[in-house]
Amino acid sequence: MLPPSQLVFSFGPSVDHPALGARASRPPHERTAGPRSPLILIRRRLLALYGPQRPVERPDPIDQLINAILSTKTRDEVSFPAFRRLLYRYKSWTAVIDAPVSEIARTIRGVTHHERKAEYVPGALHTIVAQTGSLDLMFLQDWPEDTAMAWLMTLPGAGPKVAATTLNWSLLRKRVLAVDTYLLRVGQRLGLVPANADYNSGFEDFMRLVPADWDADDLFEFHWLMKLHSQRVCAYEHPACFRCPLRDHCPHNATRH
Numbered sequence: 001m002l003p004p005s006q007l008v009f010s011f012g013p014s015v016d017h018p019a020l021g022a023r024a025s026r027p028p029h030e031r032t033a034g035p036r037s038p039l040i041l042i043r044r045r046l047l048a049l050y051g052p053q054r055p056v057e058r059p060d061p062i063d064q065l066i067n068a069i070l071s072t073k074t075r076d077e078v079s080f081p082a083f084r085r086l087l088y089r090y091k092s093w094t095a096v097i098d099a100p101v102s103e104i105a106r107t108i109r110g111v112t113h114h115e116r117k118a119e120y121v122p123g124a125l126h127t128i129v130a131q132t133g134s135l136d137l138m139f140l141q142d143w144p145e146d147t148a149m150a151w152l153m154t155l156p157g158a159g160p161k162v163a164a165t166t167l168n169w170s171l172l173r174k175r176v177l178a179v180d181t182y183l184l185r186v187g188q189r190l191g192l193v194p195a196n197a198d199y200n201s202g203f204e205d206f207m208r209l210v211p212a213d214w215d216a217d218d219l220f221e222f223h224w225l226m227k228l229h230s231q232r233v234c235a236y237e238h239p240a241c242f243r244c245p246l247r248d249h250c251p252h253n254a255t256r257h
């Protein structure tokens with residue numbers, strides 16, 4: 001993984017590289033960029049375009065975990081109804097643990113890899129009960145972010161994005177950034193993360209750039225600003241660079257030539 005100082009990045013000398021280097025052995029959540037982080041300018045310009053994206057209602061972390069597992073590689077418009085069907089059918093997550101996998105699969109049909117996720121969901125719930133004695137993740141509030149991320153990622157179906165959304169979007173309100181395919185795409189085009197970054201390395205690269213004074217709500221907002229931008233302007237096939245407020249700093253700006 002390239003350090004930020006070696007990335008193609010045209011926001012100018014914005015990251016405190018020597019300091020980052022000195023902190024390279026610390027967990028990513030403790031390695032934060034200084035007041036010149038490029039994320040500050042990006043957030044300011046995307047805020048001007050899309051407006052504030054503050055959390056309205058934070059779900060229970062178990063709800064968020066299951067919703068996140070279902071939403072992996074699946075659009076929200078498909079995964080959230082599947083989550084609602086699951087809750088409507090079984091009424092409680094305890095009941096899901098003992099439900100037949102084939103029945104769960106039928107209930108969540110439509111989400112990507114629904115048969116695999118029909119095993120992940122009760123598997124994750126069962127693991128939580130087996131390891132903690134109850135279906136409650138609020139104990140993670142007292143854990144360091146990197147330890148909580150690592151523990152969640154041992155659950156079936158939980159990668160870095162599922163773990164980060166569980167920690168940041170829920171009542172846990174932990175200071176981690178959810179890095180999904182949308183953030184990876186915009187981050188790669190802007191040179192924030194290497195072109196070959198995946199969810200694991202991309203998460204660490206982004207977290208190194210997070211300004212020290214951003215709290216959990218700021219990270220929530222940055223995720224949604226970047227996601228909106230990815231969906232509405234920096235699209236996969238034809239990015240609309242001509243109307244992008246970041247184009248003067250983007251190495252992939254298609255209007256440059």
Ligand code: SF4
Pocket residue numbers: 186189190233234235239240241244245246247250251252253254
């Ligand atoms: S200039 Fe184009 S490629 Fe760069 S972030 Fe904006 S839309 Fe994406």
